[in-house]
Amino acid sequence: MAVFEVAKDIDGTTIGHHECTTTDAVVTFGSVSGGSRISQAYDHLMLKISARSDQATYVSGMGMKFNAATTNYSETRLLASSSTPVSNRKTGESILRAWGNIPGSSSLADTFSANTVWIPHYANTANFKQFVARSADPNNSTTDDQWNVMVSAGLWSDTDAITQIDLSIVAGDDFVQYSNFTLYGVTGA
Secondary structure, three states: OOOOOOOOOOOOOOEEEEEOOOEEEEEEOOOOOOOOOOOOOOOEEEEEOOOOOOOOEEEEEEEEEOOOOOOOOEEEEEEHHHHOOEEEEEEOOOOOOOOOEEEEOOOOOEEEEEEEEEEEEOOOOOOOOEEEEEEEEEOOOOOOOEEEEEEEEEEEEOOOOOOEEEEEEEEOEEEOOOOEEEEEEEOOO
């Protein structure tokens, strides 16, 4: 008989937090150069997001870039937005675009996503950078493609330490007021 342990929430140190006071096209943590880079003092990064977009759709895809790089991204996802889950893989991308979804303006008013992104060994300069993400895009509907849950994994084929993370809406729309983004540094997990 298999015994499953309930996963504990991982404790981290808050590196940065942003709450949209109006709309924001891009949310950035750190910079590629200068004094505001993401601290390299931790083993891993964890990003928690509760967001919504002003895109006229039920589901908006989020984009993510590391160090403002526009090459060498690949990702795989498993998505449930109907009774038949789907999976797909993207390679050679200029941005991570299939890792997390949030409600658009057509979704039930005042609903926000629940997204978590785990980025292990982000400061390591010997290996490519990977991530694992999960997202829930709620809506008061059982209609196909008006809600979703997703797990995804991706790779940035670069050995540079991650010093900047940019988040955006893939379609070019904005994050709305009260969208929250918190970046944690995690040691020893």
